């Protein structure tokens with residue numbers, strides 16, 4: 001996984017609440033057995049006017065010009081900002097893979113669905129919560145200022161607005177460290193294999209039926 | 214003495230260690246696997262040269278992509294076929310148990326797990342699927358995970374987790390006849406919203422929950438994820454024990470006695486504290502129907518679709534307007550006036566034998582309305598299908614004009630050929646009414662099995678509690 005430390009990136013506003021993972025990456029693309037290549041199908045049903053199919057070249061498909069990602073001023077955005085409960089619904093990690101493949105490294109919202117939030121950290125994408133009024137203010141500033149960028153600093157846990165003001169965000173230490181260093185969590189866990197074996201030994205005595213199938 | 218909730222107990226008994234940063238490492242007893250969220254995890258293992266930690270903890274079954282029509286011809290969609298074959302090959306390569314597509318025990322992973330006794334009280338159960346919350350009905354801590362976590366569990370038998378807060382949803386009183394666990398689930402979501410449970414583990418309690426069968430409790434726990442909570446659970450009681458007894462992977466003999474004794478503690482202690490308590494009166498819950506594109510956009514069947522102009526909050530007003538446009542509905546329209554095109558009875562929410570019995574009882578010799586293009590019944594597993602056929606339910610459905618299919622996820626997410634066409638309205642017993650969920654442009658209305666069957670016959674929604682021709 002790539003580490004995440006700081007990012008100075010263009011922001012794209014997705015002014016919707018309850019953006020679900022079905023919308024982020026529709027089900028037909030889940031048939032892939034790979035982790036990459038989902039970017040062209042990010043928000044497929046909102047982004048294109050036709051129905052997308054897996055393994056199709058999306059470059060010539062008719063675009064929905066009303067959809068925010070298709071507006072030239074947001075081309076190359078690396079930060080996505082949305083409303084409440086972003087990433088709800090299915091656990092599909094493909095949603096994060098699609099965002100990442102498209103180029104999004106930071107997602108900001110007033111709240112996230114738990115599984116999506118968790119999946120982000122496994123892939124070097126930083127999701128964080130700002131208060132609803134802060135999010136609202138950023139939406140308004142984006143609207144008024146073309147080329148609106150934010151500077152995100154994970155170590156300092158804040159985001160700097162073009163005005164120079166900062167907004168702080170919370171993140172738990174374990175996730176923060178893994179992301180800052182781009183750690184392989186499985187490798188980390190396996191360093192503690194003995195603790196797992198000890199747990200299993202004790203558990204086999206207390207609850208042997210859990211080990212008999 | 215310290216009073217613990219059921220969630221606290223399950224958490225504590227599975228905590229292997231805490232990390233330096235204060236996260237918990239939880240031991241996972243049961244890992245369920247399906248074809249859509251696992252291939253990249255197996256690939257990760259291969260690349261890193263790792264092996265599964267405990268092969269006997271894994272049970273795999275293909276469900277999302279499998280056809281629900283004649284299985285003997287295989288899977289015609291080549292991309293889906295590769296995915297199912299990839300699961301088969303991975304299970305062979307890593308030595309994992311799989312109920313393959315042609316196995317009579319194959320079905321939707323959340324129907325299969327409890328049915329096989331692979332899900333037991335007191336377990337931690339995970340699956341790369343958000344509806345893993347279903348298994349909490351047995352007094353287990355069960356939650357959905359992403360693919361990276363699937364790989365983590367395969368390699369280490371553990372997950373690094375932050376503990377959630379405790380929420381109790383207590384549903385008192387008795388449900389009226391014709392009102393089911395599905396209506397309870399939708400009513401809870403209507404009450405707390407789709408983000409209401411975010412950051413919480415939900416325990417369901419109260420008289421109406423205790424009165425539910427284990428299958429009903431599964432329906433209720435299944436939809437905790439639609440309320441924003443990863444895990445939902447119900448305390449173990451006599452019904453739980455009776456449900457588990459004798460199942461394939463359930464303990465036997467001396468271990469059964471030992472297990473039963475241990476399971477007696479799987480309830481919240483008297484006086485245990487919850488961070489949030491929500492109470493509903495079961496007697497006032499009416500049959501529910503969703504009208505919009507989020508499960509919280511739900512109303513009693515005799516309700517009217519909201520008018521955007523009545524909403525003062527501009528963000529909420531925008532959501533209502535967008536949902537009405539997508540759903541092709543007018544503000545103020547009666548729910549019972551919505552004309553339906555398709556009916557789907559199935560999914561991990563409502564495809565168990567009791568669900569099929571509920572739906573069949575409503576038919577009572579009547580026929581699916583002429584205006585309905587397709588009415589599907591998709592049993593949750595091969596064993597459910599067989600049981601239904603032994604009871605003659607398949608005949609009742611077929612005679613009424615329903616199609617009787619092979620088990621799988623089917624039109625719940627429309628990864629296979631079963632889907633809505635753009636603009637079609639569907640009465641569906643599944644759990645998600647998101648835009649495009651059942652097919653691009655499709656319009657989903659979530660309801661109970663009895664409501665879906667009644668809607669198939671009428672061609673529009675009717676209140677099953679007043680439908681006196683039916684058997685309910």
Ligand code: SF4
Nearest residue numbers: 344560561622625626
């Ligand atoms: S039935 Fe639907 S919700 Fe359940 S596991 Fe299958 S696709 Fe997911």
